[in-house]
Amino acid sequence: MTNVGVTKDRAQPGHAERRAAVFVACFGIIVAAAASPFGTSISGVSAALPSALISAAIVSMIVTAAVLRYFYQASSFPPHAILGIAFACTGGLLIPYVFATLELASSTPSPAAAQFAGWLWVCWHAAFILMIGGYVWAEAYFSRVKLTLERERLVVRNVAIVAVGFASGLVVLLLVYAHSLPSLQTPGGLFTPTFHSVVEDLLLALCAAVCAALTFKTGLNKTLHLWLAVVLVLFACEVFVDGEIAHKVSSMPWYAGLAEGIAWQSVLLVVLLRHANDQLASFVANNRKLAQETIVDALTGLLNRRGFDERFAEIMAETRLLHSPTALLALDIDNFKRYNDHYGHVAGDAALQTIGAAIKSVTIRPRDLAARVGGEEFAIVLPFTDEAGAMVVAERMRTAILRLRLQHAPGVSFRLLSASIGIAVTDGDLDPLAFREQADRALYNAKHLGRNRIARHRTEEEQIPHLRVV
Numbered sequence: 470m471t472n473v474g475v476t477k478d479r480a481q482p483g484h485a486e487r488r489a490a491v492f493v494a495c496f497g498i499i500v501a502a503a504a505s506p507f508g509t510s511i512s513g514v515s516a517a518l519p520s521a522l523i524s525a526a527i528v529s530m531i532v533t534a535a536v537l538r539y540f541y542q543a544s545s546f547p548p549h550a551i552l553g554i555a556f557a558c559t560g561g562l563l564i565p566y567v568f569a570t571l572e573l574a575s576s577t578p579s580p581a582a583a584q585f586a587g588w589l590w591v592c593w594h595a596a597f598i599l600m601i602g603g604y605v606w607a608e609a610y611f612s613r614v615k616l617t618l619e620r621e622r623l624v625v626r627n628v629a630i631v632a633v634g635f636a637s638g639l640v641v642l643l644l645v646y647a648h649s650l651p652s653l654q655t656p657g658g659l660f661t662p663t664f665h666s667v668v669e670d671l672l673l674a675l676c677a678a679v680c681a682a683l684t685f686k687t688g689l690n691k692t693l694h695l696w697l698a699v700v701l702v703l704f705a706c707e708v709f710v711d712g713e714i715a716h717k718v719s720s721m722p723w724y725a726g727l728a729e730g731i732a733w734q735s736v737l738l739v740v741l742l743r744h745a746n747d748q749l750a751s752f753v754a755n756n757r758k759l760a761q762e763t764i765v766d767a768l769t770g771l772l773n774r775r776g777f778d779e780r781f782a783e784i785m786a787e788t789r790l791l792h793s794p795t796a797l798l799a800l801d802i803d804n805f806k807r808y809n810d811h812y813g814h815v816a817g818d819a820a821l822q823t824i825g826a827a828i829k830s831v832t833i834r835p836r837d838l839a840a841r842v843g844g845e846e847f848a849i850v851l852p853f854t855d856e857a858g859a860m861v862v863a864e865r866m867r868t869a870i871l872r873l874r875l876q877h878a879p880g881v882s883f884r885l886l887s888a889s890i891g892i893a894v895t896d897g898d899l900d901p902l903a904f905r906e907q908a909d910r911a912l913y914n915a916k917h918l919g920r921n922r923i924a925r926h927r928t929e930e931e932q933i934p935h936l937r938v939v
Contacts, residue, residue, distance in 0.1 A: 482692045490695050493736060494702040497729055501706040504714050504722035520570045522727050523563055526734040530560030533738040536745065541625070545618065548607040550625040552697075555600035556737075558632045562593035565640050585647045587654025587661075591668050592639055594708065595675065600632065601701070602679045608694075609686045660712055669712035676705045696740045703733035766841045768818055769825025777840035777848055781901060784838065784852050789897035796859035798849040799891040799908040800828070800866065803920040804881050805845035811878035820875050820886060821845065827869040831862060848908075856894045856925060863890045863923045871921075887921035894926075 482490070537553030540546075569586035572578055616624070653664045660669075680701040687694040707729035714722040764776025772780065788795040802808075802824065809817035821841070828847060832839045838850040849866070851859055867888055875886040891911025895904050907926040915924035 481690060482695050486692065487695065490699050493732075494699045497699075497703040497706045497732060500725055500729065501710050501714070504710055504725040518724075519727055520567050520574065522731055523567050523570060526731055527560045527563045527567070529731075529735045529738050530556045530563070533741065534560065536738065536741045539745075540741070545621065547611050547621050547625050548604055551600070551607045551628055552604045552693075554625075554629050554632050555597060555604060558600065558636045559593055559597040561633075562589065562596065562636050562640065565589060566593065581648060583654045584650070584652060585643055587652070587664070588643050588647050588650055589640070591653060591664070591672070592643065594672055594704075596636065596639070598672070598675045598679055598701075598704070601697070602675075602682065603628075604697075605679060605683045605686055665712055669708060672708050673705055676701055676708070680705075692740065692744060696737055700733045700737055703729055703736065707733060766825070768822055769828075769841050771825050771829060771847070772838065772840035774840070774842045777838070777842055777850075780838050780840075781848075781850055784836075784850055785897075785901045785904070787852070788895065792897050793853050794855045794894055794896050796851040796854040796856065796862075796892060796894045797904055797908040798851070798859065798863055798866070799893075799905075799912040800847040800849065800888050801890075801912055801916070802845040802870075803883065803887045803889055803916070804877065805886070807878040807881055808875075808886060823873055823875065824870055824886070824888075827873060828866060831866045831869055848905075854894075856892065859892045859894060860923065860925070863892055866890065867921070867923060883921060889915040889920050890923045891915050892923065892925045 534553040534557035537549050537556065541549035541553065566586060566589050569582050569589060572582035573586055611621075651663050652661050653668060654660055680698055683689070683694060683698055683701070689695045689698055707726050710722055710726035710729055714725075764772055764779065766773040766776075784795060787793075802821075805817070805820075808820065812820075825841060825847075828839050828849065832849055832851075834851075836852045838848075838852075840848050842848045849862070851862060854862070867890055870888045871885055873886065877883055877886050889912060891908050891914065893904055893907035893911055895907075899907070911924045911926040915922040918924065
């Protein structure tokens with residue numbers, strides 16, 4: 470079953486990333502060109518360094534393959550898996566190459582080791598380029614044709630089996646028959662004229678063809694495509710330096726070729742890890758935003774009931790621990806149902822939104838908590854605030870709502886929308902439920918005394934004088 474599909478989402482490179490890719494590619498070319506005058510100059514670097522660098526390259530390529538596998542699992546886009554297989558198989562072919570380079574670094578390198586190392590070097594370079602070509606074809610194919618999930622997994626599994634089987638068989642054949650093949654490398658580790666006249670040109674031509682196909686098929690309009698093109702440029706630089714410039718083992722160009730190899734084997738891993746980090750950061754930010762949206766009232770921007778319950782519990786725990794005073798204000802808009810019925814729900818929502826902003830303007834301390842806990846009911850928690858401080862804040866809040874000058878519905882005793890506020894204070898000796906009940910009783914008393922009032926929780930309630938706006 471096939472049908473037209475869509476390429477799975479991969480980040481598009483910005484201008485900064487394109488400049489970085491061009492810089493890395495140009496730097497690799499400059500290193501290759503700069504190494505030319507030093508073709509016979511000997512460096513004092515240890516002869517064991519190549520094996521260490523190749524071992525690091527193995528780790529880099531295997532990790533790159535693992536990251537690409539996770540990309541495939543996340544996107545279900547088979548070319549990601551195929552590209553991962555290319556890096557995994559190439560890294561696997563580098564393992565026997567390490568042992569061959571150790572033999573070549575010995576005081577008496579054997580011709581058999583040089584023959585095996587030379588042909589293995591060519592084979593793993595050629596295999597990598599061919600598999601990258603397979604990735605380019607897969608990009609074009611799976612971008613326009615979508616198979617069933619089972620069929621896609623079967624394709625990936627078959628590609629992996631074929632690649633692993635081919636790599637394993639190649640190593641076995643070279644171990645058995647390498648001595649019968651034309652010599653490509655001297656026991657000292659340098660390439661022979663046969664390599665220069667035939668193999669090098671073929672590798673460079675193959676690399677150029679794959680790079681051109683990648684550019685033509687994808688337009689390098691995705692981050693993965695862009696940096697894969699950089700990998701191919703650095704790959705070509707390594708082949709050119711090793712084949713044309715490095716005239717002596719351990720010479721500066723010889724080590725420059727090793728550096729070019731490490732660069733193309735590692736650069737994609739750096740980019741993928743950075744991309745994965747960006748995705749993780751975006752995921753965390755989105756989760757944080759979603760979590761915030763679940764505790765914020767969409768209308769007023771204050772906390773909603775769930776957010777209030779969570780924060781209130783935390784503040785009460787701190788109050789009990791520190792034995793510090795905490796004030797709770799229960800605020801209710803007076804006769805708001807009459808306002809809503811007369812002006813309509815749209816106007817009612819606009820009024821609540823404006824009142825929410827007024828409440829927020831008063832609760833300015835970082836630890837103050839303001840929430841809309843019901844239709845026209847609000848709760849304000851003031852940590853480290855005694856009763857006198859709570860009275861000051863409550864009066865500011867009541868006055869701020871009156872100053873909005875929202876005309877009340879006809880027939881209401883107050884011309885403007887007003888609020889009644891109940892205050893309760895504890896130093897941690899009350900459980901949260903009892904504390905809220907005290908604030909609710911204080912609010913009830915404020916309403917009972919005529920509304921537009923502030924009442925404190927007392928055995929005998931006190932209230933400030935009734936204030937009217939004229």
